[in-house]
Amino acid sequence: MFFSIGDLARRTGVKVPTIRYYEQRGLLDAPLRSAGNQRRYGQAELERLRFIRHARDLGFSLGAISGLIELQDHPDRSCETATRIAQDQLDAVRQKIRRLRALEAELARITDGCTGAGVSRECYVLASLADHELCEHDHAPVDGV
Amino acid sequence: MFFSIGDLARRTGVKVPTIRYYEQRGLLDAPLRSAGNQRRYGQAELERLRFIRHARDLGFSLGAISGLIELQDHPDRSCETATRIAQDQLDAVRQKIRRLRALEAELARITDGCTGAGVSRECYVLASLADHELCEHDHAPVDGV
């Protein structure tokens, strides 16, 4: 019926320190404790952690996940917020894909220009990085590349 | 001929604290100083910082950029390393695009399933996150989404 943090970790694929971190961040409620002060979890916590895991896999921030959990805990509220959070996440993902594609094109061009056989003085990779004029596209920074 | 850190920031689009951070990280050499201990930069530093900026925009890590700078400073070395660093970066970008596309598909499906008009108990967004079985694809975590 009740299981340890290690069991919970195995069942969800979330690492033990990460579970404790989620608890500290308030995403998981403080669980019951054994006589010796060890955490003991039940089905509800398992499901919540799976929810968090799934949302993290989809790229939601812990802040966004907090919002989603808040809604889950109040089943009578409008789900407008949930939809908006998900839509924002989708928009962010699409934006990131767009930027990464520009990067990919540029990087492919740069690496194609150099076999790696020569000497660094003549290296097209280094030359391209030194001189933005050699670029075909603009590429804005992408965080977390 | 010589300019301040603020001028350098304006000419490269890199923020002042970031320039100091790069110096601390060893990506930029410690520059000359004015009588009053302020940093004074010349053309060489400007070019190096533009190189760094450009590489950062393409998603290279500071560690990778260190490696590239090392090669730039030794023009007689083989550029194999540079090519490999760039190729690794390209691979990483492509990998990230692949994962983001899977996420995009899943998020689009999830958000399409909910108009936001209902109540959170019946919300398809929340249901999908709670139950991975509703997913059509596997989606591994992507760092930095």
Next chain:
DNA sequence: GTAATCTCTCTAGCGACTAGAGCTTCAAGA
């Protein structure tokens, strides 16, 4: 000369963990 703007160093914070120290508890076998 004075005021406004820069610049200096230093420390701390972000997000989402991850690693390690030093200790205690638990579960299984002898």
Next chain:
DNA sequence: TCTTGAAGCTCTAGTCGCTAGAGAGATTAC
């Protein structure tokens, strides 16, 4: 029942690439 080894506990600090702020000193334009 005892022992042993794995697993758990709390706490602090580190990762990456910055960013923000405090409180001081330097520079520049008028």
